[in-house]
Structure formats: C-alpha cells, structure tokens
Amino acid sequence: MPRGLRTAAVWLAPALLTLVVTGTGLTGAQLWRDELATWSAATRSVGDLFRLAGTIDAATGPYYLLMHGWVALAGDSVAALRLPSVLAMTGAAALTAVLGRRLVGARTGLLAGLLLALLPGTSRYAQEARPYALATLFAVLATLLLVEALRRPGWARWAGYAVALAALGLTHLIALTLLAAHAVAVLAGTGADPAGGPGRRRWWWLAAVAPALVLVAPLVLVARGQRGRQLEWVDLVRPVDLVTLPGGVAQSTAVGGLLVGLAALGAARLGRPALLPGCAVVLPVLLLFAAGLVVPLWVPRYLVFVVPFACLLAGAALAAVPLPGALAVLVLAGLLGLPDQAALRRTHEWPRSARIDYRGAADVIAAGQRPGDAVVYSPRHSWLFLDLGVEYRLRDRTPRDALLVEGPARRGDLWAAECDRPAECLAGVPRVWLVVSGRRTDPVAAVTGAKGAALRDGFTVRQVWQRPGLTVALLTR
Template sequence: MLEKLLKRTLSRLRSPVLTQLLYAAGVLLCVGLSAALRLYLLANKAVWWDEGWSVYLARKPVAEIIRTAASTQHPPLHYLYLHYWLRLVGESEQAARLSSVLFGVATIPVVYALGRRLKGRAVGLGAAAFVAIAPFHICWSQEIRMYSAATFCAALSFLAFTECISRPRALAWVAYVLATSAMLYMHYGTLLVVAVQNLVALYALLRPPARWREFRAWVASQVAVALTLVPWLLLYIPNSTERTGFAPLSPLLYIRLVATLLPTGQSAYLERYTWIAVIFSAIVACGLWSLFRDRRLTGDIWLVPGIALLVGPALLYVLSLPASAFYSPRIVDRYLLIFLPIYGLVLSTGLLWLVKRSRMVGIAAAFVVLGILTSQVSAYYATRQYESDPKAAARLVQECFQPGDAVILNPDKDWPVYAYYLGASIPLNNIPYGQEMTVPSAAALADKFSGYDTVWLMEAPEIASNDPQRLLRAALAARDEQIGEADFGNVKVLVFRSKSTPQAFCPNRIIPYKAEGTGIVPAAAFTPIAATLANGIRLEAYGLNPPSPLPGHSFDVTLVWSCLEHLQQNYVVFVHVLDEQGKLVAQHDGAPLWGAYPTEAWACPTFVYDTHTVQLPPNLAPGTYCITGGLYDRQSGARVQVIEGEQYPDSRDSILVARFVLGSNRP
C-alpha cells in the first residue's frame, strides 16, 4: 500500500502541469529576489556626476534634450524616458533610481524566456537566478543611467532574434525591429549586439542549404532598424563632438577584465579576484562546450550565446583602438553589461552539464557559484555609504534661497551633483574646473554678482587646485558683508549679504551663521544647553521659531549639535512635545538637517544646525509643555543615554530642551 502511494506521488510530481508550475514559481521567486536586492539601500548613496547629468538633462524641454544629446556620447531615449518619469514620481534619489530598478527587474523573465528557448527551462531558470543576484547587474540597476534599460532591450532583442532565426513569423520580426531600435536609441554600445546578430544570421541563413526567404526577411529587418535611426543620425553626425580614441588596454589585461567583471562586477584590483575569475571561466567553458556538442539538437541558435560571449567583448576591444577617424569608444566596465544575460545563460548551461556528468560535482559547483555571488553582493552593499557633503550644503541653500540671490560653485568639477541637489528652481553659477583664479578674475566675478541681495559661495573640495588662496572669497568679502559660514566636511558654504539690502536674512528659518575662530557661534536667538550624550555628541543650544508656539500651528525647533570624533553609526533625532502628565502630544523624528546630513557623514569636529518642524494639534489645552530631544539608533531603535545636562524627569535618554506655556486665550 505504501509502495503504491509513493509511486503515485512520484508520478504526480513528474506531471507536466506541476513541472510548469514549479518553474513559474521559480521565475517569480527570481523576480521577487531581484526586486528586493535592487531596492535595498537604493537611496543610501549620494548621486554622482553621471546621475546628476542624467537628471539635469531630463529636466529640460524635450526639444532641448534632443539637441543636447546630439552633441554628447549617448542617444536621447533614456533622457526622454527619464524626463516623463521624474514628472510622474519626483526627483528624490529613490524615485529617480527606481526608473532603472524597473528595467533591471523586467530583465529577469526575459532572460528566462531566452534561456528556455536556447537550451530548456532549467537553463533559463539558472540564468534568471544568476542575473537576479549578479552584483554587476544590481549595481547598474541602482543608478540613474541608461545601462539597465539598454540591457533589458538587448535581452529582448536577442529573444526576438532567436525566434526570427528558428521559427520566423511576422510578429517576431516586428518585435525584433522595435526592441533593437529602442536598444540603439538607449546606448551606442549596443551596436555590438547588432553586429553579433548579423554574424549569426549570415552563417545560419546562408550556409547550405541556404534559406533565402528568411535571409531576405533578415535584410529587410536590418533596413527597417536603420530607417528608424536615420532621423537621429542626420542630427547626430553634424553635431557630435566625439572624435578621439583612448589609450587601449593590453589584450591579456582586457581578457582578465572581462573574466572578472561579469561574475563579480569588479573592474579594479583584478589580482584579488583571480581564483573567482578562473572558477567562473571554467564553468563558462563547460557551457560553451555543451552548446557546441548539442548544436544538432538546438539548431543554429546555439551560435547566439557562443558568438555573443566570445565575439561581442572582442569587438568592443577592437573598436576602442584609436584608429577611427570618427569615434572610438572607451573601454568602460558598464559597456559590457549588455552581455551579462548571455554570460548567465552560458554559465547556467555549464552548471547543468556538470550536473549531468557528475551530480555531486555539479551541485558543489552551483553552491560555490552561489557563495561567491552572495559574498560579492555583500561587498557591493558595503560600498553604498552615504557621502552627503554636497547634499547637505545644497539643502541648506535651498532652505534660505530667495529671489534675488545667487549661488556660485567654485570650482565646478562635480557641478551636476550640486545642480541635482539644489533643484531645478535654483540656477547654479559655475567657476570652471582647471581655470586658475587670479586677483583680477576674482574681482571681475565679484563685480558680476554685485546686483544680488545674497551670494551663496559653495567651495568644493577641488578648490585647492583652482583657488588655493581663496581669492574669490576675499573679493566677495571686500565688497559685501560675510554673514555666515558652514562647514560640511569637504564642502563649505559662505554667505555674503549686500550692505544695502534691508531684508532679513533667511526669514523663514533660524539659520545661525557667524564665523569666529574655528567654530560657529550660535546666534542670539539660541539658548545654551550643553547636554552630552553617551556617544560623544553634545547638544550645545536650541532655538524656537516662533518663540511661543500656538495650537494648530507648526513651529521650528533648531538644535545645535557638536561632535569631536567621527561617528560610526547613523542616528535619528527625535523632538517630542509632552504635556504636564508626560503624555506625547506632538513629535518629529528624522535624520539631521532635513534628512540631508546623517550623523555618519558628520565631519567631526564640527557644529551641525539641525531644524525640525513640529505640528501642534489644534485642541491642546492650556498649560505648560516640555520639548524633549535626543538620538536613537536607526537600526535597533535604542536611544542614546544622556550623561551630562538636564534630563527629562524619570528619563535618562531624553534631554529637556525647553518649556513653553499655552495660555487660555487662543488666537
């Protein structure tokens, strides 16, 4: 009886329907895993130059986006897509990067379908799982760039191409033309995909017996793709400024780079990953051998992964040699991302071949691959540390910028980063990087900005090479009054106010700026506290705006923090309003400086002026209320103990910041 039940259970497990459901569940699991890995720590890294440029260009009108892209090294489709995406979801780091996350996740089912078409469902699922956890793909799915979208389009183009070669139908040809055209409008490097496809098509369709009908359809598809590019090429060719090549790598170094980059995502210190490259390359070699051995079963489509993986990167290397009179692309790691899905297919084929040869060896190899990928993903996440100097400086300017103000960046090496964080509404005046500042040029610049009420001078880290004597700062100070200076580690913000301007500085916020010696002395609106926390952070003073809060209105609590040593953790600041019974009636929790300056990024020793807006409920009863504050760990929620200064009664982890009285007469 038991034997019959066991046989019946095994027969059901082998049913085609159940097998199909299991593979579908596997694909869904890969999609969910890929989404989780790409959303994790998505906003935990500051925007860099290329990302800032993408947003800067996407903010422009459509016609200007197209004109600007025609003179740069990338086509316009990603910027046009990003233009509408940012209007839909906003420009925060998380929202903007989500545009790439979606393409990264969407690539997973396409890779599965491609692997299933080439070598079966097991290979497709293995390839989808590899791409889902590949650190190289995760990295570029978390950037506001076109590489994730280009890889998705390349995988879609390869999928449609295999259908056109093996089972040509009108729908497959249309899908191929659309996917390939979109791919080429995403990135010029995807021309390598078209070159690989043409090599495969020429061999598959013209070798005896020649398939002339399919060959004519293939030529027609290439003509259709070319025609979609004609309008862009007519604009791009006369305006392109890309003419020069770059010093090439040695062939052996390039091979080592490709063998290391695709499985690990690492393009530097290649010697550290030699054994990883050897292990993955050996499995890939087994996959290529398996594809070649089974070519009679798979037909000509076995050539797709073989030629794509061997010839595609080689073509990039050949084209990078500075021999072209028009354009020689650089060898940049991210240009190889379009071949990662094919690499995953061959790797998965190699693992399956090993399992068929020796189940123990194959399973051991799969666990080794999984372990290596997991460790590399963990190492990648460790690099996503927030360096918020430009963001914190820009946020400070945002809070106080008024019509009639001017913002200067000296120098402008990373100007797209500052432009991104300042927002589209604040124009940025750039001092060119590499241009030496002289006394006459500094005086001329000071005169240029003489008509502005307030001048915000942002001194970037590279100022040591452009203006080591701070001549522009001195020229502005000679003309106007310097009313403030804030230090955000590598970035300084200096504020100069025209002596003839009657307006109050930053009327909507309490922003204390008065540079004296090595520190920043709190303004008169601040009341000293001098409370010390167990992690070494001190609360030096506080300010209320307005000084007497009213029910139903919001008020600002500005805390003046100081630190002496670098902090290893990110803390959340809490500001609570408690009634006479200690009941919480209002609060605001958040990272310092409106979320722009996490404690881990503080350039200690320093002072940090941190404003929190608290909304009071309209039905507060008259009485005395306490404002308390402090810090707690972002991960665990544990509060930091107060070791010096006035504490809230019966609480060792809350600083008693201030008291205020609500009277019976309300406005």
C-alpha cells in the same frame, strides 16, 4: 508541480530575486553625476530636450525623453528616477531564464537568471537612472525574439524582433554591436526551422534589421559629431583593459572572475548551442575594443548588456552538476559580492572611497542661509555638476546663483553660462556660499581667474565646512 507552474518558475524566480536584491537599498547612494544629468534633462520641456540632443547628448536623448514622461507621472525622487532601471533589470533576468530554457534547458535558464540577479553589477545598474539596464533588457529581448523567429518564421515574429532592435539602438547605440552575434546565428542557422531555407531566413533578418538601422542612423550621425565633448574624459583602450573588464561589468573582481570561469566551462560543455550566447559576449567586446584603439570609446559600463549572455553560459556549466552543488555556487557568488553590494549602496562613485556628498553640502547651506544670500560654484564647467547636486537637494530653497547668466536648459547644454565680469555680478551681494570640489582648507584660493579674484577682493571667509568630495565656505563682505 503542474507543468505550467514549473515553466513559469523558471523565469519567475529570477525575476522576484532580482526585484528583491535590486530594490534593497535603492535610495542608499545619492544621485551621482550621471544621474544628475538625467534629472536635469528629464525635467526640461520637450523642446529643450531636443535642443540638448542637438548640442551634446544625442546618444542619450531617447532615454531622456522616456524619463521626461516618467518623471511627469512618478515624480523625481531618487526612488522614482531609479525605478525604471530596477524594472528593466528584473525583466532582463526573467528573459535571460527564458532564453536559456529555449537554447539549452529549463535548469540552465533558471540558474542563469538567478546568477544574474546576484551579481553586484546587476544591482549597480538597476539602481542608476541611466539607460544601461534598459539596454540590457532590450538586448536579451531582441536575442530571444531572434531565436523564436528562426525557429518559427513569420512576419509577426520578425516584426517584433525589428521593434526590439530599434529600442535597443535608441537606448544605447553601442549595444547594436550585438548585431554581429545575431548575424552569426542567422548564418549558422541556430535553432532554425529547416523548412525555412537559409536564403529565405537571411532575407527576413535583413528586412528586420534595415528599418531599425534607418531609424537609428540620424542619431548616430549627430552623436558622432558630439563625441569630442561627450567622451573627452575617455582614453584610448589598452590591452590591460580587457583583463579588468569582467570585474568592471560585474562590479566585483572576484565575482567577475568566477563568472568568466563558469562561462568558459559552460561554453566548452555546450558546444554548438554556445555559439549564439558566446558570440553575444565576445563579439561586442572585441568590436568595442578594436574601435577603442583608434577612438576613445572604451567604457566598461557600455558593455553591461553582454552580462546576461555570460550568465547563460555559466548557467549551462552549473546545470551539469547536481542542483545542491549548483545552488552552493550561486550562494558563493552572492557571498563574494556582498562587500561590493554594500559599497555600491553607499556611493556610485569610483573608487568607492571617492564619495561626493552633494546632500551634505546642500544641508550646510540650508541650515545657515539668510535672505539675500548667493551661491557660487567652482569649477562650474565640470562633470561633477556641483550646481545640479545642490539644486536637486534644495530645489526652490537654493540661494540665488549670482554668476548665472544663462541656464543649461536655455543653452541646450548640461552646463550654465556664467557672468564674464564676476565682480560686477557680485556687487551688492552681502554673503556668498562657495561650493568647491575637493577638500580645501582655503577654498577661495582654489577658485581661478576673474571669479577667484572677485571673491578674494570683495569677501572674507567666515566659516568652512568639509564634506566628502566637497568644501563649502561662507563668505561675507
């Protein structure tokens, strides 16, 4: 095989495998709550997006803006919304292989990229319309560009590194913890050109990092003020969370354990060359853990961007054995992850048994609605986004939202404002479709406050349909 083709195969094989694996069953799972938020944001005007960023979701604002442009070109089907993440993870696998070849060797790079392609976590976040796959791509790209800039210093390479860092921060603020690993690599002179000199190298690095941090700083300041609303569901971190992290990011306890074991063996085998990938795994985890002890920030998926570096270390361990043995371990990893691969293509909810069937609830309404019908949701201000789930499915066939007084886009929020006098707003409505969370035999009883009283006083339950995670009831006067 010609040398150029062998070199290309190192990154091309992982890229193709990732594209096939992550593209399989791409639309199997319904959009889940976080993806519904992406759809809601991406389909707003640019002005409404800036208003949303100023209210609750500044940290994800740049991603929403990117998706706004993408949706304008590709539409907002499930496949279209998820395709950018598929392509990003495909690129991340290819770049992981290239980085492994640069740091260790071609076989390490190839095996690292193939292993990343087979992880259930790779499929999970490639098949999600959220920024984690993009952050993974930019994390590996920035690290690769740093290695190139250290080996062959030049303003163009340092400028490319600065752009990749800025993209990383704009995509996922917490991913900038990767800078700690980069700082260690710069100070240690990982793969650096001896002629460059340590002092000169550090100044170049600081000059590249500074504009990226300046660009991201306003986003950090705004997002910090929104933390109370954005992360109200997150608890302070516990020591046991470190133990469960590998299974969380790999989306499989067995595969996560295998990855950690292989990465540890690879780090021991490599010695000094393991410094950069090892720090790229350990330091972001420790920094987020330390922050999570005092501020609710610990969410395992926020650390997905460290997985390629763990795969690189694991690839080094696999490269030490004959190729058939290494491929057998990759097959084992794929087989261990098969149950989780199948489960995540049914639902993105966790646990997997807690499926929320927005589509089923919407189809019930579509099959039985009549002119003049209205819809009511309970709870309305919930991370389940019941209204978005139904509206995504039904679009302009959604019954009139009887209690709506101001939509999310106009409010610059993810939730709508409801009528504070429900009985008056429901006056003249002959039939109401009530959508409530959970499995309810008496769905009206689950509605609290004035809204529940108005429904109980003015309507009778005609029929109830139970769908996974949701209940739909038809109420008549």
